Every structure is written in structure tokens, then in C-alpha cells.
Amino acid sequence: MLISVIITTRNEEYNLPDLLDSLVVQEQPFEVIIIDSGSTDRTADIAKEYGKKYPFVKLINYAATRGESRNYGVKRARGDWVAFIDGDCIANPFWLKEFRRSLRHEKIVAGKTINLGYQPFVELDRVELFVTTAIIWTAQLLASLLWLRFFRHGPFEWLWRSITYGKAQRVEF
Numbered sequence: 001m002l003i004s005v006i007i008t009t010r011n012e013e014y015n016l017p018d019l020l021d022s023l024v025v026q027e028q029p030f031e032v033i034i035i036d037s038g039s040t041d042r043t044a045d046i047a048k049e050y051g052k053k054y055p056f057v058k059l060i061n062y063a064a065t066r067g068e069s070r071n072y073g074v075k076r077a078r079g080d081w082v083a084f085i086d087g088d089c090i091a092n093p094f095w096l097k098e099f100r101r102s103l104r105h106e107k108i109v110a111g112k113t114i115n116l117g118y119q120p121f122v123e124l125d126r127v128e129l130f131v132t133t134a135i136i137w138t139a140q141l142l143a144s145l146l147w148l149r150f151f152r153h154g155p156f157e158w159l160w161r162s163i164t165y166g167k168a169q170r171v172e173f
Contacts, residue, residue: 004079012087013041038063
């Protein structure tokens with residue numbers, strides 16, 4: 001099943017390489033359609049460089065709003081399914097694999113942008129995208145929010161840090 005990954009960009013010169021690096025390692029088959037809305041930096045050049053190296057990456061210049069750009073990307077997509085990701089995100093290495101797995105059981109698959117605390121993403125001050133089915137997503141989200149509120153911002157913050165970063169150190173504020 002071919003998945004069309006649609007990215008809307010405008011002046012994402014510093015973020016686009018990280019996103020594309022996270023996408024080119026995904027499970028095939030898929031295509032990446034970058035809809036650039038008139039960037040004035042090197043965004044289009046970076047997209048073209050990736051397009052030369054990876055033939056499934058395509059750049060389309062289309063100066064419009066984000067919604068119009070996404071709709072235009074859908075019109076140009078060849079895939080059986082469409083996945084959207086923004087130019088300032090980084091995809092989980094198993095994002096499309098999980099997307100396909102979820103589509104075997106659900107007609108609509110949704111995800112959420114989250115910061116998982118994985119050290120390289122923390123250092124980049126960026127987020128990781130995951131996808132899962134709606135029912136599981138709701139349960140995971142509620143459990144995560146409760147867990148984070150209690151452990152990450154409370155008297156057990158040192159436990160949160162030791163789990164997240166692998167170091168047991170108590171932090172006093």
C-alpha cells in the first residue's frame with residue numbers, strides 16, 4: 001500500500017533536513033510530497049537535493065495557505081493513503097509501519113505530536129510524531145497526562161529524570 005506523505009513548508013531551512021532524514025528511513029513504499037509556499041531561504045534547495053538522492057521525494061512550489069497547500073498535495077498524491085506532517089517535525093522511525101498496521105484495523109488513523117523525552121529529541125528541542133488508533137490513543141493520552149503531571153512536575157521529578165535520562169539524581173528547585 002503506497003502512502004503519500006504530505007509536508008507543507010515555508011522557510012524551514014533549519015528543520016527540513018531533520019524531517020527528511022527521519023522519513024527516508026521509513027518502511028517502503030511511500031512518496032514524500034513537499035509543498036513549499038514561497039520560502040525565501042534554502043528550503044526549496046534542500047528539498048531538491050533530497051529529491052535527487054531519493055526519487056520518492058518531490059518538491060512542488062505552490063504559494064498558498066497551509067490548508068490550501070495540503071489540499072493541493074492530496075490532489076497530486078498517488079498513494080492509497082495520505083499522511084500529513086509539518087516541516088518542523090521529526091517522524092518516529094516506525095511511523096509509517098505503525099500507520100499501515102493501524103489501517104488494517106481502522107479506517108481512520110490519527111496521531112499526536114508529543115515530546116517523548118528521548119535525549120536526542122530533547123537536545124534538539126523538537127517533537128516526535130507517533131500514530132495509533134483512536135481508542136488506544138485516547139487511553140494512552142489520558143494515562144500519559146496523568147503520569148506526567150504527577151511524576152514530571154511534582155515531588156517525584158527526580159524519578160522522572162532518572163527514568164527519562166538513565167541517571168538517578170535528585171533535582172531540587
